[in-house]
Amino acid sequence: MNPFDGFGSPRHDGAEEVADGGDSRCPWARFSSWLECVCVVTFDLELGQAIELVYPQDVKLTEKEKTSICYLSFPDSYSGCLGDTQFSFRLRQSVGRRASKLRDDIYNRDAPVTLQRETAHFFGYVYFRQVKDVSVKRGYFQKSLVLVSRLPYTHLFHSLLQIIAPEFFEKLEPCLEAVCNEIDQWLSPVPGLTLNLPVMGVVLQVRIPSKADKPGGSPVRQTAKENLLPAPTVLPTIHELDLFRCFQSVLIHLQMLWELMLLGEPVVVMAPSPTVSSETVLALVSSISPMKFCCDFRPYFTIHDSEFREYTTRTQAPPNVVLGVTNPYFIKTFQNWPHIVRLGEIRMTGDLPKQVKVKKLSKLKTLDTKPGIYTAYKTFLHKDKILIKRLLKGIQRKRPPEVQSAILRRHLLELTQSFIIPLERYMASLMPLQRSVTPWKTPPQIRPFSQDEFMSTLDHTGPQLTSMLKGDWMGLYRKFFRSPNFDGWYRQRHKEMTQKLESLHLEVVCEADLLGWTKDKSEVEIVDLILKLREKSTFLPEWMEKLEFYEHQYLDFYEHLDVYEHQHLDLYGHQHLDLYKHQHLDLYEHLDLYEHLDVYEHQHLDLYEHLDLYEHLDVYEHQ
Structure with a gap:
């Protein structure tokens, strides 16, 4: 029996190149790993609340999303909100919007479940200012600066607003453009890492929590490895209230x-x-x-x-x-x-x-x-x-x-x-x-x-x-x-247990005597096994070397595959062969396994890196 028969294959979504938060050729790649966009909402005498500016300018918000952001960015009643007010909201994304699934998978794999990126909602972090202004017909200056993100980093983003909003209300768009360019230089959030985030002459030092952290552990401590000027402002948490x-x-x-x-x-x-x-x-x-x-x-x-x-x-x-x-x-x-x-x-x-x-x-x-x-x-x-x-x-x-x-x-x-x-x-x-x-x-x-x-x-x-x-x-x-x-x-x-089971199964397959198993197997069964091993092994790269050894043992199968197809056409029949091709990822059209592997590597990037359930349980028990 083929060890992968009846074993569900993973989905393969479009491959994306990810490095430091995204493809370096993609504009605003690092920025988008933190924020979806920054919006400025103002009060228009004719239109009411209206979006004055969205940055970066190429961000596409639907009309429904824009309308929701407009209403959620202003208090229901302005009378008790003189001065500066900060608050948060959460809104449903429009149907059909797609984010970078690969980037999300990599981040979410290591982040605590409570801090994973939202897939269907946006968070809005608002800094609303209402002050008397005789130059305005209504007699008041009313404007909101809104950070839109899919990350639930409440404390970090409100701390960021306290730095940039007062300056923005004085200098407006040029200030916002400069801030967004600074954010685009930040490293992407990686669970477990401590990052220094410079903005407007201030350096915010934050640690991105990891699912490996002990719940309720000590807050971030300032690192002494770098002599930063100015000295960083250490945020003990990015999300806690x-x-x-x-x-x-x-x-x-x-x-x-x-x-x-x-x-x-x-x-x-x-x-x-x-x-x-x-x-x-x-x-x-x-x-x-x-x-x-x-x-x-x-x-x-x-x-x-x-x-x-x-x-x-x-x-x-x-x-x-x-x-x-x-x-x-x-x-x-x-x-x-x-x-x-x-x-x-x-x-x-x-x-x-x-x-x-x-x-x-x-x-x-x-x-x-x-x-x-x-x-x-x-x-x-x-x-x-x-x-x-x-x-x-x-x-x-x-x-x-x-x-x-x-x-x-x-x-x-x-x-x-x-x-x-x-x-x-x-x-x-x-x-x-x-x-x-x-x-x-x-x-x-x-x-x-x-x-x-x-x-x-x-x-x-x-x-x-x-x-x-x-x-x-x-x-x-x-x-x-x-x-x-x-x-x-x-x-x-x-889901985590299933991934663990798949990992264990691949491990025992790779440690088994595959050469002995192949002695009484047909060439098609062997090639089929190698293709499936190649597919599965992209999730556990440490076994790649062993798999390549098996491939070299059967290299002649690839070289003579066309001959094999003609020799056995009568055995399988055209209909059976077409079905076989469909089931096995167009085996005869994808003989270059190494190119095939590269595609899979970019698609999955250790998607199936497993969680040891028993160690996980021990952590809970000790806590």
């Missing part, structure tokens, strides 16, 4: 909010400003890290959004989405939603802010609705009173906010890991044993996930081993199995 500031008025309900995020429940955050709205939504979504939030979320959502009708229809149940809104109109619109978080203005004081109360949804009817969490949800787990006491003590002792945030982040991380470790352990048990992977048989299948079998393991290997929290853990798991987050988590883990 000040969780203590975001959650300060809902601390006693943190357990409930974590459960709602874990289960992918529909949630609306009603806030007094787009800053509070976007930060709270992003903080909520990040609360289940390192698990990826697999539902939709909109840090800032307006009535002009293209999905407004989709999300506000009353003819069906609310979708699994977290929305951040500021317009009071939404209080009436979202009355049928099961969970509404109404927030007041964030004020960092020396005392614990007044904690909002959980209230009945029936009380959410008036425009002057008081802050609170309006829901009928009953938590599966009990509150962590020790955490609340610790944070209260920190306030009394004037503990720095960043330390309070670190305590919160550690608590949420440990809570999520306690929940996910039993799932990881059970998932690893579904993997076939390595000794069952043999070179001459189709690789064994991953066993299906059985919810009942998993639940039976919880008595001995459940979250109670790593968490002090009491409650109905089994009930929480049962509801989690019905959520989009479980579906997304399972698909990702199954």
Whole structure:
């Protein structure tokens, strides 16, 4: 039996040349590895909000995307936004738009799942300025500078805006062009690397997180290898928010909010400003890290959004989405939603802010609705009173906010890991044993996930081993199995395990006695095997030398292939031969295996570099 019979071949997308973020011949290649574009949105007396400038100028945004960016780049109400305001939004890309798949595969392969590039959405990072200006008819200067990206680097891009936006509002387009050219000189983001990013006389030093990092590890430290002038500004994180500031008025309900995020429940955050709205939504979504939030979320959502009708229809149940809104109109619109978080203005004081109360949804009817969490949800787990006491003590002792945030982040991380470790352990048990992977048989299948079998393991290997929290853990798991987050988590883990299995199979094939296997095989079977090995080995280049040895042993098969075809035409028949050619990548038209290999190498670039599930599980257990 051919060891690759019945074994799915990978897809082959268009090859792209990637080096330092893209082909050096492609304009704005490095820039596009960080940003899609930079937009300037202004207020036009006749048109309303309008895009004044898009840079680079050859970036193609659809009219729908432009309209969405226009409305999402300005606060719903300008009255309380005098001065400078920063916030974030997320919008759906237009159908048919395609990014660099190869570049995404390389980055996403090594990045944590929570920091992978978006494939169907853009993030917008906004710096809005509104100041009095008598030279303008409305009496106010109103303009937004927007960084559009598919990377969720919230802290990095808002820090970048704080550097470039004030200068831009003074010098306008020439300043923007210079900044974009500087960004185009940056090295592309590579997980695990520390990069120095110069812009406008400032050097930002950042470390791009890697999936190999220990969750909750130490922040970036300044490297001493280079004597940079000016000295770099070290950003301790590229994506993390000040969780203590975001959650300060809902601390006693943190357990409930974590459960709602874990289960992918529909949630609306009603806030007094787009800053509070976007930060709270992003903080909520990040609360289940390192698990990826697999539902939709909109840090800032307006009535002009293209999905407004989709999300506000009353003819069906609310979708699994977290929305951040500021317009009071939404209080009436979202009355049928099961969970509404109404927030007041964030004020960092020396005392614990007044904690909002959980209230009945029936009380959410008036425009002057008081802050609170309006829901009928009953938590599966009990509150962590020790955490609340610790944070209260920190306030009394004037503990720095960043330390309070670190305590919160550690608590949420440990809570999520306690929940996910039993799932990881059970998932690893579904993997076939390595000794069952043999070179001459189709690789064994991953066993299906059985919810009942998993639940039976919880008595001995459940979250109670790593968490002090009491409650109905089994009930929480049962509801989690019905959520989009479980579906997304399972698909990702199954994909990683499949890649691991393919890697193991290729390894045992390459270490087997292929010469012995070929003794009683026909020439077509041998050539077929070599072609498939060549195809598979592009994912594990370290075995290329061994494969080339086998090729040299059978070089005469390639030289006499045309003769072989004519000799065996009657044996196979024209119809069978055509089918064989189609199934085996036009074998007779692609005799130059080395050229064939180059194409595959560019298409995949170690797409199947595997994840060692057992080592991965050990990491979780130690943590």
